Amino acid sequence: MALSCALTAAAALALLPTSAEAGGDSVYGNRGGEQLVERGHEIALTMDRGHASLRVRRTVHNGIGRHDEAQFWLELPWTAVATGLRTLGEHEGKPKWFAGDLLEAEAAAARYQELTGIGGYYPKDPALLSWRGQQSLALQVFPVAPGTDKSVEYTLDMPAVWEDGRWRIELPDMGSAALAAELVIDPAQALDQLFVDGEVVANGHALTLDHPVEVALAPRDPDPFTLELASIPTGERHLAHWQLALAPKISTVPTRAxxxxxxxxxxxxxxxxxxxxxxxxxxxxxxxxxxxxxxxxxxxxxxxxxxxxxxxxxxxxxxxxxxxxxxxxxxxxxxxxxxxxxxxxxxxxxxxxxxxxxxxxxxxxxxxxxxxxxxxxxxxxxxxxxxxxxxxxxxxxxxxxxxxxxxxxxxxxxxxxxxxxxxxxxxxxxxxxxxxxxxxxxxxxPTRVDKLAIRVDGLELDDPDLWVYYDTSLAEGQGIEDLQLSSAAGRELSVDGVTWNAPIHHSAKPSAEAGDRWSALVFGSGLVWELSEPEMMTLAMRGGAVSPVTSYLAIEPGVRPSTEGLEAWESGGIGLGLGGGGARGFSVSGCGGPAAFDKQAWLEAELREGWARCGGAGRRAQLQLETHSQELLEVALSQAPADDEGLRACMTQIAWSVELPGGFAEFETWTVTLL
Missing domain, CATH: 3.40.50.410 (von Willebrand factor, type A domain)
Structure with missing residues (x-):
């Protein structure tokens, strides 16, 4: 599977920004636009030792007289990854949550399109959560019945940083311009102490997330030395994460001295x-x-x-x-x-x-x-x-x-x-x-470890001298961690040093739980761009994470009439395909442009694929485009069959939905022949 935009018929995509404003989500109806209104945005944050989980519930109301598709452009906190999706439906007349399955991204997109279409004896009602970028996701939910509410939940996981004796995460303001998120915070372990922006708060603390906040957790009675090692086979290499955290007090003044x-x-x-x-x-x-x-x-x-x-x-x-x-x-x-x-x-x-x-x-x-x-x-x-x-x-x-x-x-x-x-x-x-x-x-x-030496036995790194770059002194309440790719598995994390001049030694074997967690969290790190597509698939499936190659699809038994599906030109939307994650001809290490990138060929491949999906295969048309940098300025469709307005509308929307990669720079014009 190529990391391409894989753009499909996406009539509503043109309504959405190619990148939402910092800290702001976009919420629209495919048919009703802003008449689909968000009525609830609740986040239940569970702060754990070393990581945090955010269960996000979104509720929208359909204000038009037809079934509509809710479309969310989601901006994530830095380092967050999506690890779950479920949609609220009914079963035997009672509310029931239907959990999503993690699928290969193209398969999930195709299945969503199939399920939202018109016809079919037993219509199904899906929700699709897909990758648009490292801090952006697309969420589509269909249908939202006329005059009713619809709720959907997704889960975000984040790593926490150990600093000054507390596990810490940073959250931006979250929500849309119309509705900020309501945040409720609890510790995973009831006796651990929570803090918001440095102030002590009680379990169940609630606040409106209309401004950035720091959430921190101080463990009750932490071990003086906490070590954790994850060593995860990717199919080609091993992903390794290791961490050392020193308690706020690693020693005490002796009694009866x-x-x-x-x-x-x-x-x-x-x-x-x-x-x-x-x-x-x-x-x-x-x-x-x-x-x-x-x-x-x-x-x-x-x-x-x-x-x-x-x-x-x-x-x-x-x-x-x-x-x-x-x-x-x-x-x-x-x-x-x-x-x-x-x-x-x-x-x-x-x-x-x-x-x-x-x-x-x-x-x-x-x-x-x-x-x-x-x-x-x-x-x-x-x-x-x-x-x-x-x-x-x-x-x-x-x-x-x-x-x-x-x-x-x-x-x-x-x-x-x-x-x-x-x-x-x-x-x-x-x-x-x-x-x-x-x-x-x-x-x-003693309040620190000196002459500190950290090593993971078994790892074979590109930089064998990595270990000498770590600080050799670590104060209590502080930590050291790293995430690396290795050609061999990590067998044991060892920490040596002295407190005063008393030698210390601690070690840890790989943890399966940490391996599951970091299989997902790697997609919120810069290391994701060093992974091959097969490695991404292996890690995403183990960690249950939305990634450039995986999406969540949640399906509930259908309650809509079979005539209330999305037309071909309406279907697809923001989530079908991979979008934002890469482009044909690009390496996934990619945040920059490719070598010898053929822009004309790239446009032809993207747009002809869309033409075929719109039903234009075997029919001829032309597109004239104007671009500047990574922005599409003008789209004009000519020579298309005049008697097929749906085909023309579908292709026009496809063209406007294209996300140009970094290879486009100057002002340029293009002619693309569609076959």
Whole structure:
């Protein structure tokens, strides 16, 4: 099957815009035009972890005295794909929804045309949902009886993006110029929290979608590391999607911790830096201050000697008070080894209870005889995680790991980190103080994965170096994902890295559920244009998605008279054929023009096919056309049989419905002979 416009008799297509305005649908009656009025547009949005589903119900009213065909030009949210269709009819006198089947696009179009025609002993009433472009669908529903309402539903699926600890989607304003959509939002899991434009909302929150909104979902108690892998055979290659999402908090401050904070007060540290070190230490201790944590803290200062600021271990709140009021005098000497030995002594003298932590704030300017490798045994003996922090004075707080410093290996040996950072002498206001607490929280618990390495075993990609392009540091609440085509299947997603300097490893096997989902969602991604037609068919059928090669057809038992079908020149409309997805002579990678594109041949093929469908095969006529860029400016039909007005009208509508591909550029005139 070629990805052609495959245009059929489409009398009503000329009434519709070739592209609806951004965020706006078009709704018309084939016969009644604007007398077919939309009366309801409701969207039930279910927000799930990683994706969202929108069940869209449209209701129209036929204001003319004949059965009419409702025609919708639908504009989709970015990345959305259609995965279902059903039409509301009657069965044994009661309302019943009739679900659609996903069919090959040309077969669905031909079946729709057949079912909507005049005659037939048992008329059937169909609805057709077809692809017009990556953000555009055509929906046709027949019949809408005179003076009655007709409802139809379709389903859209969207991927959600994990950012700042929430799954997020963006919705444009949705609906037509006459009627905006009414949106109701629910979470797939009742205890997950919903947000609209950053504000908390309750389950079942309703709003009118006459403006763009962000809908977000915060999972209740998410796993610290969420991995997902989809590996889907396309028949020729494999489609692979992988994702890593870090929870809003990947760790917690330990309970019953014993903490030693040591501040370097040697003369190489000036008064401003000493004040900055104090503020950094206080911000660190605030994270242990909750009495429920039960932390015990000892605060020391050191130069060539080590001094205690209190009587051994005290509560975190008392330690904060001691450090706030302490008079720190600078002296000569920087005996880091003595300070570390004193911390070890304090920690090992007390009861064996929760986690052990040492934070040493220092400029690491010490005597040449003191070397980090000589202190490793002491640090390890303490059984504490040791952080070394070089903090200088600046107005804005800042902190990052420094794995290149010669002393970094001492901290790493305990799964701690050597940090470089800044802090002010004092916080200018509470907002700055809260910002400082957030910065120095990373000293109290890991808040990111560093030295991150992501790989999918088994994949053979066009770019084998893809893995090195990913960021090597990922903060909690953030995620990484990718969608690629591979010549081989992905067998396992693996994630390696460190939190502080503790190694982590997580892995995931391919998920069948994710494979089904991404078989559909690929049609909302840029990767769709790299698929061949057979690959599109394989993926669309697995995912149940409308695509350039598939359409949904829903059929209910007919209730109309057999004389109330669509005439040949009326039938077809916006959905018959593929439209918008491509054109003869074009590659489906195509958003651009083809190589050596024969415009005359393209026009002849499109228009002669339409002539045959209108019943003109074997009869001669000519079309004169004027085009500019991708716009058709003029259509004139000549030499057509004067006694067949239906044939002339059908062909004229066919010509006006043509969507010119990108190969047309300048102002040009054309003569096409129809045979």
């Amino acid at each position: 014993r903490v030693v904070v040591m501040i370097d007060v040697s003369r190489s540290i000036d008064e401003d830096q000493l004040a900055a070190q104090r503020q950094a230490a206080l911000a660190y201790l605030e994270h242990f201050a909750d009495p429920a944590l039960g932390a015990e803290v000892a605060v020391l200062s050191f130069d060539r000697e080590v001094r205690s600021l209190g009587a051994g271990f005290v509560s975190a709140k008392q330690a904060i008070e001691l450090l706030t009021n302490a008079s720190l005098q600078r002296r000569n000497g920087s005996e880091l080894g003595l300070a570390l030995a004193r911390a070890d002594e304090l920690l090992r003298a007390g009861p064996r209870r929760g986690a052990r932590r040492i934070l040493m704030l220092t400029d690491l300017e010490t005597a040449s005889r003191i070397k980090p490798e000589d202190l490793r045994a002491t640090a390890e003996h303490s059984e504490a995680i040791l952080h070394l922090a070089r903090v200088t004075e600046a107005a804005e707080p800042w902190l990052e790991r420094d794995d290149q410093h010669p002393w970094s290996q001492l901290a790493a040996a305990t799964e701690g980190v050597l940090w470089s950072g800044t802090a002010p002498e004092a916080w200018s206001d509470d907002e700055r103080r809260q910002a400082g607490l957030a910065v120095f929280e990373e000293l109290a618990r």
